[in-house]
Amino acid sequence: MPTSPRILALGGSLRRDSFNQKLAAIALAGAREAGADTTLISLRDFPLPLFDTDREAAEGMPEAAGKLKVLFREHHGLIIASPEYNSSITGALKNAIDWISRDEDEGEPPLAAFRGKTAVLCSASPGALGGLRGLVHVRSILGNLGVVVLPNQVAVSRAHEAFADDGSLKDAQQVAKVKALGSALAGHLWKLLA
Numbered sequence: 306m307p308t309s310p311r312i313l314a315l316g317g318s319l320r321r322d323s324f325n326q327k328l329a330a331i332a333l334a335g336a337r338e339a340g341a342d343t344t345l346i347s348l349r350d351f352p353l354p355l356f357d358t359d360r361e362a363a364e365g366m367p368e369a370a371g372k373l374k375v376l377f378r379e380h381h382g383l384i385i386a387s388p389e390y391n392s393s394i395t396g397a398l399k400n401a402i403d404w405i406s407r408d409e410d411e412g413e414p415p416l417a418a419f420r421g422k423t424a425v426l427c428s429a430s431p432g433a434l435g436g437l438r439g440l441v442h443v444r445s446i447l448g449n450l451g452v453v454v455l456p457n458q459v460a461v462s463r464a465h466e467a468f469a470d471d472g473s474l475k476d477a478q479q480v481a482k483v484k485a486l487g488s489a490l491a492g493h494l495w496k497l498l499a
C-alpha cells in the first residue's frame with residue numbers, strides 16, 4: 306500500500322482577508338480530491354520576529370518557527386500562494402523561510418524543512434499580472450533550498466474581483482485551473498512515493 310502524499314499549503318501573507326490564503330485553500334482542495342492528506346496553515350498563526358543571527362545565538366529558534374519547521378518536515382509537498390510585493394516575495398514569507406532554513410541541532414540534516422520536497426506555486430493580485438513576477442523569485446529561492454518546484458503555476462489577476470465573499474473563486478474555469486495545480490502536485494507525489 307503506497308504512502309499517501311502529505312501536502313501542506315500556505316499563503317505568503319499576514320493579511321486577515323488575504324487573497325493568497327484563499328487561493329492556497331482552493332489549490333489544496335484539488336490535492337485533497339486527488340487523494341492527498343492535506344494541511345492548510347496561515348502564517349498569521351506563526352508570528353515571527355525578523356530573523357537576526359544575534360537573536361538566534363542568544364535565544365535559539367522561536368517556538369513558532371520550530372512548529373512551522375516541523376510542519377514542513379512532516380509533509381512531502383508544498384503549495385505556496387505567494388503575494389507579489391514590489392515584484393518579489395513578501396517579507397513575511399522570506400522571513401519564515403529564513404527561520405526554518407536554520408539547523409537546530411548537530412545531528413539534523415541541513416535544510417531539513419526543504420530538501421526532498423516538491424512544490425507548486427500560485428499567486429493572486431489585484432494587478433493585471435496576478436503576482437506572476439514574484440513567483441520567479443519564490444521558485445529560485447525554493448530551488449536553491451533543494452525543493453523541486455514543478456513548472457505548473459497559476460496567477461490570478463484582478464483578485465479583488467475574482468473572489469466571492471465566502472473565499473471561493475467566482476469563475477468555474479479558474480477554480481478548475483487552481484484545483485488542477487493541487488492535483489498535479491498530488492499526482493506527482495503519488496508516483497514518487499509508489
Ligand SMILES: Cc1cc2nc3c(=O)[nH]c(=O)nc-3n(C[C@H](O)[C@H](O)[C@H](O)COP(=O)(O)O)c2cc1C
Nearest residue numbers: 318320323324325388389390391392430431432436
Ligand atoms: C508593499 C506592497 C507592494 C506591492 N507590490 C505589488 C507588486 O509588485 N505587484 C502586484 O501585483 N501587487 C503588489 N501589491 C499589491 C498586492 O498584490 C495586494 O496587496 C494583495 O492583496 C496582496 O496579497 P494578499 O491579499 O494575499 O495579502 C503590493 C502591496 C504592498 C502592500
